[in-house]
Structure formats: structure tokens, C-alpha cells
Amino acid sequence: FYLTPPQVNSILKANEYSFKVPEFDGKNVSSVLGFDSNQLPANAPIEDRRSAATCLQTRGMLLGVFDGHAGCACAQAVSERLFYYIAVSLLPHETLLEIENAVESGRALLPILQWHKHPNDYFSKEASKLYFNSLRTYWQELIDLNSGETTDVKEALINAFKRLDNDISLEAQVGDPNSFLNYLVLRVAFSGATACVAHVDGVDLHVANTGDSRAMLGVQEEDGSWSAVNLSYDHNAQNEHEVERVKMEHPKSEEKSLVKQDRLLGLLMPFRAFGDVKFKWSIELQKRVVESGPDQLNDNEYTKFIPPNYHTPPYLTAEPEVIYHKLRPQDKFLVLATDGLWETMHRQDVARIVGEYLTGVHHQQPIAVGGYKVTLGQMHGLLTERRARISSVFEDQNAATHLIRHAVGNNEFGTVDHERLSKMLSLPEELARMYRDDITIIVVQFNSHVI
């Protein structure tokens, strides 16, 4: 059986979200025009997460995709928490003091982030107090440390990633009297997530990446064609430097067992990740926490299982690699996506498809009357048809949706094949994961008029 085009669309569009930075109000002539994002699940429930927010106490916008494994708990926690850690790391000393004083005296807090969320992007209500306390401890330490130096974005990103991972680990070790929360923090710590986060402030673009999601810049060449520039390195077995790094961090005796079948300790695809305490804690600690933990944890074979050749933990880190890029007028957009996209599409194709989509009358040559005999009626018909093609329900209002349509539906000629799209989307849950991975995409469009 086949899905009809409207059915296909409703599946593809279920999670799409667009945000446009308000233009023309005189206030905010931002270097970011806005962004489109979308997710297509393969796992049930989906293990990918995404976040986007505007920093309110400093300038800039944060966008990130998070690919979870061994469940979605870690990806969910990181998607809720990481941007707060980054924002706090970027805050000047006075603002930190102001916030701390407000909390101390019970006054209203300065808002730190303005979130741009799809209705399906939820925050955990139960854990908010716990998360807040950890965050507060972090800023209190920042206040005490007051270096007096201005905050470097790169450093802030690295600190935030490491600190959050550390907090995830500590929270699981300490536990919580509330049994629901206790189970939650353990699930967060025992599952894992990669993160690829962009911070855009004017022409300054930083990408912090941990794991195998990817950031790619879409560049329009002088002749109008599109090319791709990588703004992150994959942390996996295909990255020689990464393999080298892991080997450097452990004794030579482990060299053979460190990377097996392109996986860390033969188990884990990404070489860096949040959570995954099974690759970070000592065996004793893991055993102690699991044994004292709730029954559900004890019954879970995965959590009890200790990776083979586990001699000198930690084997895994959440420390990101940060790449700085100064935006140029030809840099038109940024794509952040989990590996689900990059497995199916080459970055060059991604650049072209998004580029042509964003330039409006995509893949439509401008019309020139030239020497032909054309009547007003014919021209009008042609133009309304072109317009309809752009705005019809069969087309996408969202660059990320458009990209997913291509990623899932492309045939060997690089064009969307409805039959294939329909098949891929109607796979039963248990089969879907074999043919495709969760896909999460954010497309950030830059404002060339400002850059």
C-alpha cells in the first residue's frame, strides 16, 4: 500500500519548526535571518533532540542537535541543560552576581535564554529543580573564580560541555531521595548523547562538536553554484586524529582492544559523548551505583554489563572540539544535522539542495521573453504555475523538511521519488531503524545584508 502525497507530507511536517528573527523593527538587524528545523524518527521513541535559543543577557544565538543512544534520556537532558551552561559561561561577572543576588533574595530572575521550541520539544518538569541547583552551583563557582578576564567563546563552550557532563555524572553518583528522579538521573548517566552546537554572534560563528553529528556551511560561489565547508570533525573511527587521540590516552598494551570494528572498545560508534558512564567510571563505581540503585536498573542487562578490556577508564569524554569561522557575505546558511542525514547524503548535495531551496525560485531558471512570441495570458499562466509549484502543499515551507524529503526519497538520479518516499515512511516501527536512522536537521539562514 502507498501513502498519498498529503499523508507523506503530514508525516514529514509533523515536527517541523521555523523561526524568523524579527526583521525591520529597527531593533534587531541580526546576522541570522532565522532557522528551519525538523526531525524524522526511526527509533520509537525518537532518540534525537534539538534546541535553539537566543541569549538574552549576552548577544548571540545558540542552536544544537543531539543524537542519543541507549535511550533518549541523556539527549533529552543535554538538550534542556547545555545551553544554560553555555549562556552562564558567557555571562560577565556582574550579571552572574546579579542573578545570584536575585535567587538569594527571591526576586525574579533575569531571563537568560529565549527558547525557540516546537511544541513536541518538552522540558522535564520534575527535574527542573535538580538541574537548576546544579547550574546554580556552577555559576557560584564562576563567581568565586572571577578571573576578571572577558569570556572567550571557545573556552566558554568547552567549559560548559565538560561541566554539564561532570554534573550528569555526579548527580548519578549522589542519587536523589525522590525515586523517580533517582531513576531519571541514572538513566541519563547510563545513556549517551552526542552534541553539535553552534553559537552565532554577528559575524562570529563557533561550532562546538562532541561526537558524530555534523555542522556544515553552505557557501555560494561567485558563479552562483553551491559548495560545502565542514565546520566540525566527526569523532569516530573514520577520523584518524581521533583514533590517535584515544590511543595516546591509554597504555600501549590496550592499543589493539581500544578500537574494534570501528567502535570504541568494540561497542560505541561515537568517540566522544555525554553520559555513557559505563565508558567513564571505574568498574567499582559502576558496580556500587548499579547495586544501590533501583531495581529497574539492576534488572537491566545493559547497565550491568561492563565493557570488555576495560582497564584504564575513562575511555570517553564530552569535551568538544571548537571551530571558529568568521562569516563572509558568501556564507548563506549553516546545516546542523545528526548522522542520520549524513549517512544518506553527501554534504555537497546538501549544500546544493538547501542553497537552491533558500534562494527562492529554486531550480527554476529566470524567465526571459527574448524573441519569443508570448502573450500576457500565457505569461500569467506560466508565472502562476511557477508560484503554485513553490507554495503548494506538495512543496516545503521549511528547508529542513525539504532536506529530509530528499534524504529519504532521493532515487539514484538525485530527485525525490514519491514511491520510494512513501515506502520508506510506511515501514513498520521495528523495521524502520534498519533502513534509516533518526534524522534531525537545523538549517540556519544568514543575513547577507548585514554580514
Place this chain on the structure above:
Amino acid sequence: ASGRMFLRLLSDVRWRAANPRWRRLTCSQRSTSSTAEPQQVPLPAQAQVVICGGGIVGTSVAYHLSKMGWKDIVLLEQGRLAAGTTRFCAGIVSTARQVSIELKMADYSNKLYQQLEQETGVKTGYVKTGSVSLAQTQDRLISLKRVASSLNVMGIPCEILTPKQVAQLHPLINIHDLVGAMYVPEDAVVSSASVSLALATAASRNGVQVHERTSVSHVTVQKGRVTGVETDRGRIGCQYFVNCAGQWAYELGHSGEEPVNIPLHACEHFYLLTHPLKEPLASNLPTIVDPDGRIYIRNWQGGILSGGFEKNPKPLFTEGRNQLEIQNLQEDWDHFEPLLSALLRRMPDLEALQIMQLVNCPESFTPDMRCVMGESPTVRGYFVLAGMNSAGISYGGGAGKYLAEWMVNGYPSENVWPLDLKRFGSLQSSRTFLRHRVMEVMPLMCDLKVPRWDFQTGRQLRTSPLYDRLDAQGARWMEKHGFERVKYFVPPGKDLLDLDQSKTFYKPDWFDIVGSEVKCCKEAVCVIDMSSFTKFEISSTGDQALESLQYLFSNDLDVPVGHVVHTGMLNEKGGYENDCSIARLSKRSFFMISPTDQQVHCWAWLKSRLPDDSNLTLEDVTWKYTALNLIGPRAVDLLSELSYAPMTAEHFPSLFCKEMSVGYANGIRVMSITHTGEPGFVLYIPIEYALHVYNEVMNMGQKYGIRNAGYYALRSLRIEKFFAFWGQDLDAFTTPMECGREFQVKLDKGMQFVGQEALLEQKQNGVYKRFTMFILEDHDTDMDLWPWWGEPIFRNGRYVGKTTSSAYSYTLERHVCLGFVHHFDEKTGEELVVTTDFINQGEYEIDIAGQRFQAKAKLYPFSSLFTQRRRKDEVELSGYQRE
């Protein structure tokens, strides 16, 4: 191929021109093939005037200057004459204009072009076709009726039509969605390039030298005066330079060492040309303007020419010039689609008509939709005429005439302040600002223009330090000269309509809000942030400041220290160049407050007239002070409590100025004026104290019932008190005698002052117009159209003048209009002296969009209705904010 054909059509017209002087220089170059460059006539070393730009504007200036007797003129064109926007523009001469001066320019242009062919022998393609402006909505029809009223009293024939009548005027038009239309039978079409060539031909016969293929690189300036121009073919020394460079005017203005800010920006503009219909359209078929469809349609060579002003314009050349002549830019059919749809909806039978070409012709637009004319405030002898907002043909003739008069006589024969370059300053010259603003302005060409609309782009540039505080309290903002000013405060919990829905010609949604602010001004105390006013300080080591000011201002400024004087800054004809309040701070220093948009004009006026004396200093201190206006009967109590000083009339009389402390802050200049006729004070506060003083005022004011108020309340107050505003009611052609301000003129102050002779003469002979206040009698505020300004005034059924401003008076519960009454001889139309009796003995009506309302005329405000105890000589009789 069709593109080239179009160009050929135009050049055929061009070269049919009657043998002008410059023709032999360039005619051999008309083929694009590589014929050898002929020898160019060398440039003169010296000329009185150099005009840059050979489009409709430049040639019109040359034509009029040479007609007025100036002969030593050189016109330089970088490419070929009429080869820029002029060549490509649609050639519609339309007099249907909102602003009176624009209407006059268009009317003059029409009459000029009509006889131009006869005068010069050059075919201009002039055909009197008439024009029909369509209304798809009732609001649009109101807007057209307002224009029709203006046209009629100017003597330009014009009528409002029903849709059926429209159908009779044009065979192709679809009328099913129309509610009415306006017909102007004398509007015309021309071949714009030919008109420009005809003007050049006539100018050339009058001795103007025309040099094509000569580009100006920059203008040289010495001691603030133009000395010459540098071109790619050498230097020409000159006394006057006229920048008519169209869309390149901005850049040319910035190319010299002394930049001249000419705020304009180009946008792409598209129109369509078709092949002739099977049965070619008659050449006298009226031009159709369909503003709701955003299009215009004229007949063209048996086919049609149709273009429009889309909602999403494409600005270009923001980074500056990147081509010489405007070659045909890219056609963009997808961009044109909405306009094409509107065209086919209006004329469905055109479907089968064959397309010839889509022309892309950049037009330059200005920040306020009006053209830019006049002398640079910084470089003397540097004149500008540019930024025609796609009406270059309609305005070109008239604008050229006014600029020529300006150069030859020192000032044009009409008030051109709405077009004066000096209404702008450097603050409107940012490329980003211009780019954003013109994207708003171009669609506005077709948008409905309702009273009190504000630009939405290029905002929040200049703000008071209290901006955020006021904004948080519900302030709604308008902008003047880049400065954000409060219109009114929306009370918490109350919400107004969206911007689009609030557009109305009737009672606006803020009516009750402003009413309560006015009530508070009358009964308690209100605070209005009036920081936008222009503030100058003039001081000297000796008596130079006093002596200069006594000469430049009509009132007597030799008053005791601490007194405030309302006075006009008049020109030789006694007209108001500025209307201001001057406080004598000490024997040798004065503090001068003028309207916001006087910052550039007044500065230039004073700079050029004050003696060049290092002991005399003029300083612009606008940015140094925040001004808070405390209006209302309790302002006295509030201020004495804040300052521990008695503020009653015995201690602090009206029109008094004193530095004192308010709260903790010292050095606050307190003046007992409010610009409204209500009791109160304006506090001039050094900006760093602004927040403190505001907080003190608001805290202490609680018990007196203080609230924030905005300019709409202020306007209502000043208009019901019959206060005239400079720029709105007063202009360079209005004297104090004509607006009942003789008491602000001291003819016998013991020394000469500018305008004295003219005023003396008026005093003896009487005035020819009189500023009058009208109270609308049978006008229903809830149901009837509201007056705005520019409404015709009728006396005993005959037209006598126009209103200049209006407001609803919450005290009188009536609308009040202010305006000028003239006395035209019934037979000859000659202007006669206007006497008090003439004013008092008439029956008046005000025409609002064709509907006449009875009005009672008054020459003095209703002082009895306003129950304040003030001595007659203390009555403050001036206000000067503009809306």
C-alpha cells in the same frame, strides 16, 4: 531582440530633435559599433553654474535658469542626455498629488510640457489623455475625494466618477470590483526622453553648454563655498554647482572633501510593454491608476505600458555605483507576477496581447517620499535636486523652476520646506537606514495614506534616556527627525488595534486615551518628554551675541536676565524661517529652543548670518538636555515640593527661566512655558540627571495625580488654544502680522532687524491672508470623517484658503481647524487685503473629502472657556512643535 527594438524606438525620437548645438558632437556615436570617437569640444575653464546630470531634472534646471537670464551655465552628463531613469520612465504626467507643493509642481510641469513642442520644435509626444484613479475600497475613495477637493480649488478640473462612468472612459476596463474613481481630464502622457531633450534644446539655444560623456568626480570647496568641479575631462571653476545626478546623487554628494548628505536610494522598478492590440488603442485613452492593485496602465504605441509598486521592492546599488548608464537590468518576471495579475484582473481582455518587453528601470526614493531640493546646509553654492520617487516627469518641470528661482532670487516663489534638503541631516544618510527605509517607501506609493501614519523602518535612532522607562509604561511612538516621541500611553490592560487595522479617516481608536491625558493636563499634572527639540546656545565675550540676535530676531531680546522671549526668526520678506523661544541666561548668553526638524535649517541660517567672530560662539546642545514638560494646575505644587522653592506666579512669573535644583540634581533649567497655553513648566535637565529627575517627579507627583502624556494630547491642547506650529501652520511665506503675533514683533526696538521693512509695510497696508481658527459646528465626531490638514475653506460659498492643522478639542467637544483665509476678488481673482471684518462677517465651511461642514471662524482663542487666572501680558502665545 525586442529589447533592442525598444531602445531604437526611443533613439529615433531622440535624434529627430531639431539640430541643437551638441548634436553634431554625439550623433555619430549613436550606433554602438566602433566608430572612432569624434573630437569633443573642450570644457570651459570657468562657468557660473555647473549642473551635473542630463536627465529630466538637470535639463529642467538648465532650461529655467537660462530663461531667468543666467547664461553662463554648463550641463554635464556622464553618458548621454536623457539616458538614465529618464529614458526608461513611463512618461505619465499626473497632478493627482497629496501634498500641495507637489500638486503645484505637477500642474506647472503639465502646462510647461504642453507648449514645449511649440516652443522648441522638438516632438515631445505630449498627449492630453487624462487619468483615472480607481478605488476598490471606500477608504481609497475618501482618499481620492480629498485629492479631488484640493485639485478643484486649484482650478484643475477633476471629478469623482461612478464605476459605470469609468467604463465609458476606457474600453478594456473591468469595473466589477470598483466603488468609484477620480478623473483628472487634463493629465497627460509624454515621451520623457524627448521632453528632456526639448528642454536641453531650449536651454542650449539660450546659451547653456551641454557636454555629454563627461562625468563629475567631485566638487571642490573652499571656506564652505563651491569653487569648481573636477571631471574626467578636466576642471571647471564655478560659483554654483547643481547636483541632479538622480540615483547617483547620494554618492556624488559624498565624493568631495566636504560631504553633502543627499538621502536617497535606488530601487528596481518594473514595467511591461506590449505590442499593439489588433485594434490599436487610441493614443488619447486615459491613463489608469489602480492603487489598490498597485499598478498604472497607459496606452503606448497602440499597446499598453503597465508597471507598479510592489510590496516587496528590490533596493539596489546600496554599496554604490557599479555601472555607468543604466543598461537594461535583469527582467524578473516572477517578481512582476503580482502586478501582472493585477493588470489582467483590471483588463482581462489583454490576455491575448503579445509581450514586447519587461523593463527594469531603477528609480530613486527618499526617506519621506518627497523629493530633495535646495542648497546644502554645509556648502554654499551647492544645490541639489534629486530623489523624485518615480515621479520625475510629473515634478521635473515645476521642481526645476523652483530650484532656478531659488538660485536666482534667493528663494522660490512658493514654500518648498516640505522638499527642502535641510529637513534632513547626516542622521538620515546611513546606507543601512536608506536601504531599509526605501523598502518601506516604495510600496507606500500605492498604500492608503491615512492621517497620522508613521514610518516603521529606521526607527529608534535618537531616543531620550527615558525611552525604556516610558516604553515600559505603554508609550506608543512616532518619529521626528530620527527622534522617538511619545504619541500617547496605552493604559495597562488596554490594547489598541493592529497597525493595519488602525488606519482610518474617522475617529481613531486612541480617542479616549488621549482624552484622559488631556483631562489630566487640565485638572492635575502631566509629564511629557519633549527632548527632541532643537536647542542652541549662543554666547559671546562682549555684546556680540545680543547684537546679532537683535538683528536676526524680530522680538526684543534685550530683556532682563531670566526672561524667556517668543520670537520669530524672519527672512527679508518677514516670513518665518523659524519660530523659537529664547531664554536670556546671562548678559552674554542665550538659550534657544526650536522645533525638532529645525536642527539643520536653523543651524545653517544662523551660521551664514552670524558675524565671523571668534568671540561669538554658537553651540548645538540638543543632545545635552532632556526636556520634561510639566503641564497642569498642580505643576506648581509639585515643583515647589521637589525644589523647596516657591513656584507661584509672584515668585516665578510666566515666561521666566531659572537654574535650580530638583530632587538631588542641581543645574536644572526651569522655564515657565508649556507650549500649550496651560500652566506649567519645562525642565531642561542635563541628561545624566534625567532618570533621577523623572523618578522624583513621578514619585512626588503621585499625590497630585500625575500621569504620563504624549504629543497627541499636547497637540489637542495647543490647537484649541490657537497656537501655530512652525512647519505645520507657519512657513517662510507667513509673517507674524498674518498670524496675530504682532505683539512678538518690536518694530521700535531701537535697531534694525531682518524683515523689519516688510513688516512695516504690512502694518501700514494690511495683510493678504489671516491665520484663523475654525470650530466645526455640524460635525459628528463619532460618525463623520475627521479633518486632517489641507482641507479647503469656503467663505460664503467661495474658496478662501486651506487648513494647516486640526485637532479634536476635548474642552470644546468640537473639532478645531487652523488655517489661512485669503480674500480673492470675486471678478479678477486678485488678492485683496484681509481685514478683521472680512473674517468676522463670513459664513464658513470646511470641505472634508468633498463634504462641507459649517464652521465658526475666530481670530482669538476662547479664553473665557479656559479658567486660569493669568494676567493678560503673561499670556503665552506661542507653541511650535510640529506633528
